[in-house]
Amino acid sequence: MPETKWDVSYELRLTTEADLWTASRSGKLKSETERIGDLVKQGTTAQAVASPDEKALVIEIPFDKPTQERLKNQPNSRFNMTASTVTAENIERLKVQERRSQVFMLYTVVNVHDTKLKKRVVIPISRGWDFANHRDARFNISIEISDDSTYSWKSK
């Protein structure tokens, strides 16, 4: 995509498994109209990124003290309950675990001004990563735009 330019508006938020579950149950998670979690950082890439070499954009976000505290509070190992261990105490333990388990939510609007297609493609992407499985807090989203202006994205 020679001379294609793009910029990104983003919000990184932090929520808990418990809040995420509540949002899921209430339909808030699917509706895509409202964002979940406490804001960690928002921004827009200062200026359009031009290709051909700059097809990748890296955003580094330092965590403030309260965020670091929340992440430190993340349970080191997960407690699993079985049919034989269902007790009021264990149910409470699970609830606490869900309140302490942190999940990052990234909300973005990617603007691609594609010179080949002579078109602007606007791509809103929302994605969550649990801290339990992403201890280095490095996340990746890749976007592919087809010749007919349709797009797909993948994340890991």
Added chain:
Amino acid sequence: MSSAKAIIGLVLILSLSGSVCAQAVAASEKEQQRQRWRRQAIDTIKQVAAETSTWSDKETAVQALTDAADSIWKYDTDLGAEWLSKAWSLTDGLASTATDEKLKDFFSTSVQSRLRTRVLSVARKHDQKLAQTFVEQLQVDNDNKEKSRGVFDDRTVRSEQLLTLAQQILDSNPHEAFRLAQTSLADGISFKLQNILTGLRKKDVALANQLFDLALARFKLSQPEPSEAQVLAGYLFQSGITFGAGGNGTTMVVLNPAHQSLPAVAAKEPLRAKNFLSAVYELLLSRPLPEETPESRIKAQSLLLLGNRLVVPYSTYAPDLVPSVRSFLANLERIGRTDSTLSQNVTRSSSANDAKSPSFRTAEESYEKAIAELVEIADREKNPAFKNIAYIRAAVATKPHDYSRGKSIADKVDDLELRTETLSFVYYRGALFFVRQSDLDNAADLVPRISDVLRRNVVRIAFAHSLLEAKPNRKNERASQLNRQRAFDHLNDLGNDLRKTDSSIGVAKLMLGRTALLARLDHTQAVAALEEAMQVIDKLDKMNLQDGAVPTLGLSAVPSSGATVEKPSVGCSLRSAVEELVESDFDLVLSIVAKLRQRETNAVARLEVARHYLEKTDSPTVNPR
């Protein structure tokens, strides 16, 4: 006098016999030309099949070989089988990952699976044994199935193919469909089985019962999955609806509108319903509860979903099991997520805030409320980028005919380019809606307001199609003439507009659709339009000439927006374009498409034209050799 009469009579006889003779000669020449073109068509098919071996694009090669085999079969069985076997072996190298990122959580259909179905369909049509050989090879491949499956994927690649084939022939050959579905049971009970069972029941109740009994026997044979029970539950209690549990505790539903309004099978088959419910209880709802791990959480969610769905059927068909089932579900809920009280509170509080309960609202009131809520969310949004997206979502949520509301919301988008794009979409969607309703005056008002060239011309082509499809008015011949003239004008405007636009797949498709419609009005203009379409296609890297769908021009900011647009039923494939031309001008049409420079596209175009000509002039007397 008498000699003068004799002379006149002789002259008449001579002139009549001369006319008959001329007609016979013309008919003979026409037949000779037809035979010559048919041989040329067959030679073209053979050439294209030979060319596929040098292609790097294996997907196109499989399609071309399969189509070529289908066409050649009646003239040369061995060659057909050879090409089809080659196509089958090429499918091994095709991508087996999900093609549709948006649907992959539901179905992970791949290019490989789609093309295998195509090859198998042709094999089954011409040579059952060959089809069987292909299916047996799939059995070996079962372990290679991609691990990231959609919730409603069939059990294995083999069952997927068998049930797809069964679905295709269900109407024409229910017994063969039964046999294929029965074979699929070796791999378990797959999602598509529900459709087969319901479809089969419409054709032959006894056959459907027999298949259900076999499926239930299979269900009892080993430790079944809750998803297998959902398939049979859907068939018995709620036709056309299948539930599944996705990750993150989501409940997923797939609907088949064609089967949704059918009466419940269980009412007619209470014993079968009871047997099924007993088996579900024994094998799924009385087993030890799963341990608390991420995987087991999904399993528990699946069991809960199934159990809750079956509570009412249990009380009707197996009431003795109700207490045990309820107790199991209560335990399952306890070890599952423990915040159900929280979610209930959320639901209650949102209801309490409403002035009117949802059940007392009319459809129109619900619509008004939904739009007002979306606009309110957008108004509240502080981040400019997200605010624009929120307004666009609200504009898309308006009904197509309510375009003025859509416009007033889109006007709030604080970005000129995005606002223009959204307005263009709202008008385009409204215009297509009015065309579908045959309200052409309203549609015509909107056309000039659509700023996007492609969208504007999709409406034009739909407009022209609608005018040409209008029933001829014998009493008012002038009205019919006027319709044809208006259609012609729209197609001319479309041509003029698109000539100024850069080439794209969308432009090429519309040019093909334009050719198809022009061919109904003016043969010469249509040939010229075909040439123009080929020139556009020639500028593209690649194009699927068989994809006849009119381009769907949704908004990238709201990926689901395309689904809210009426689809005009105009064919935009190469086949549609040459439909009215190929029989009278085969060699001309073939020479036009043969000018395409891209190797594979050129070959596929020639193949399509040749196949179409053979089909249109089908005659078993032709000797192709």
